[in-house]
Amino acid sequence: MNVLIVHAHNEPGSFTAAMKNLAVVVLSEEGHEVRVSDLYAQRFNPVASAADFGSRANQEYLVYALEQRHNLQNATLAEDIQAELEKLQWADLVIFSFPIYWFGMPAILKGWIDRVFVSGLCYGGRRIYDRGGLKGKRAMLAFTLGGQSHMFGKGCVHGEIETLLRPIQQGMLAYVGLEVLPPFIAYHVPYISETERWDYLTSYGEHLLTLDAREPLVFPSLDDFDTALRPRSDGARGASESPECLP
Amino acid sequence: MNVLIVHAHNEPGSFTAAMKNLAVVVLSEEGHEVRVSDLYAQRFNPVASAADFGSRANQEYLVYALEQRHNLQNATLAEDIQAELEKLQWADLVIFSFPIYWFGMPAILKGWIDRVFVSGLCYGGRRIYDRGGLKGKRAMLAFTLGGQSHMFGKGCVHGEIETLLRPIQQGMLAYVGLEVLPPFIAYHVPYISETERWDYLTSYGEHLLTLDAREPLVFPSLDDFDTALRPRSDGARGASESPECLP
Numbered sequence: 001m002n003v004l005i006v007h008a009h010n011e012p013g014s015f016t017a018a019m020k021n022l023a024v025v026v027l028s029e030e031g032h033e034v035r036v037s038d039l040y041a042q043r044f045n046p047v048a049s050a051a052d053f054g055s056r057a058n059q060e061y062l063v064y065a066l067e068q069r070h071n072l073q074n075a076t077l078a079e080d081i082q083a084e085l086e087k088l089q090w091a092d093l094v095i096f097s098f099p100i101y102w103f104g105m106p107a108i109l110k111g112w113i114d115r116v117f118v119s120g121l122c123y124g125g126r127r128i129y130d131r132g133g134l135k136g137k138r139a140m141l142a143f144t145l146g147g148q149s150h151m152f153g154k155g156c157v158h159g160e161i162e163t164l165l166r167p168i169q170q171g172m173l174a175y176v177g178l179e180v181l182p183p184f185i186a187y188h189v190p191y192i193s194e195t196e197r198w199d200y201l202t203s204y205g206e207h208l209l210t211l212d213a214r215e216p217l218v219f220p221s222l223d224d225f226d227t228a229l230r231p232r233s234d235g236a237r238g239a240s241e242s243p244e245c246l247p
Numbered sequence: 248m249n250v251l252i253v254h255a256h257n258e259p260g261s262f263t264a265a266m267k268n269l270a271v272v273v274l275s276e277e278g279h280e281v282r283v284s285d286l287y288a289q290r291f292n293p294v295a296s297a298a299d300f301g302s303r304a305n306q307e308y309l310v311y312a313l314e315q316r317h318n319l320q321n322a323t324l325a326e327d328i329q330a331e332l333e334k335l336q337w338a339d340l341v342i343f344s345f346p347i348y349w350f351g352m353p354a355i356l357k358g359w360i361d362r363v364f365v366s367g368l369c370y371g372g373r374r375i376y377d378r379g380g381l382k383g384k385r386a387m388l389a390f391t392l393g394g395q396s397h398m399f400g401k402g403c404v405h406g407e408i409e410t411l412l413r414p415i416q417q418g419m420l421a422y423v424g425l426e427v428l429p430p431f432i433a434y435h436v437p438y439i440s441e442t443e444r445w446d447y448l449t450s451y452g453e454h455l456l457t458l459d460a461r462e463p464l465v466f467p468s469l470d471d472f473d474t475a476l477r478p479r480s481d482g483a484r485g486a487s488e489s490p491e492c493l494p
Contacts, residue, residue, distance in 0.1 A: 010295060010297065011309040011311075040296065046294065047287075047354060048353060048354070049257045049287065050257065062257055062261075063258070064258075101295070101357075102364070102414070102422070103414035103415075103417070103422075104351060104414050107293040107355070108294050108354070108358075110348075110349075110357045111354030111358075113348075113349050114348050129404075146312075148475075148476075150477055151492070153491045153492035154491045155491065155492070156490050156492035156493075157477075158467075159413065159467075163413055166406065167411055170405075171405075171411065228395075229397070229404045230397055230403075231403060231404075241401070243401060243402030243403050244400045245400035246396035246397060246400050
């Protein structure tokens, strides 16, 4: 398979970078084609703006998603976005490699999503979730954080890690139709010993070699929602839980 | 009070910008001092890197938070970070004004958090949550989104809006000690009528005039956790719910 690793760490000697380097080696050895978008090395611009567009549907008033669609159709998207899109379309698996900054992605990586997950191609209208434009491809997160694992969970200081990850795994990846594999998480990385780091690298290598055996995460299916994206009332869901949608 | 509005929209004529403009007028009329960081207008750089530091604790290996503390102490932080920090320290209330991009902040605003919430000043070690460095100040989100309100809630297509907001409201704002006021949310903004927009602006104005009457959101208190940030077992929490922290 073709693997794109989108990597965002400002220190090439970091443990996150070591994980990325290991992934390149392990996946290449398995016979996969691997490409890396090292956003810091590329000096990737994460700011979504009018400068991303060589032509405009509306010169006077910028509606970013509208201009994404217009420029996609006219092949006038900025060169760097076009280059990333080509890698994304080539990929069968996308690995996002980053340190957690403030319970989320570093801005340079969030900006890759903002600018590269273009409307019209990756999603559109009701072409979201299991109707999304990148359906057929897989994605996973491989990230590091400073917090220790005991800080995460129900009633624990930072709460459940799943809710921390939902805006990313559901709101970004599942939203465009990617099948989301379970994340690989390295806790407390700035503080752990050399031995513990090697243990994490070994685990990560094993994780990468067993992706096909892992159950993908479950996200909404548009089968369960009507054309206005309201929950269907025809029993697709089962009677146990009434949806409680905002008015 | 001193109000800092941190605003991130790439179209000055947008509804999000209209909300920001309204906030300036309403709050000024009430006698408050208001300053705006219009990140797009400022061409704010959201990328956290070695370039943020005029001096280095470690020249060979970049540990971003370490260098934030070192540069804070030595007054060698990049000028743009220093300028934003001064506004942040001056503020009693910080309003974050933005459109939702992919269930979160646009990258330019995420980068403001990444670069301006400096370690040593805003937080550090166990100086988090109700021990955080910005304790005594308040914050709120004022944001717009394309989705309709019925898409949010338990069992609804995008899930509960609170879990979407948790990485921001808990992971960024509460984490540094800010008291987080309930957000103001404008749904389906690209698609609603002129009348509906005026209604939202009116509501937002009223919301801003009644901040003192609103119950702040509740987040963890370090009173309930030990020095390793594990839940205390001495009954502070009550017997009803056993924490389930990762091992």
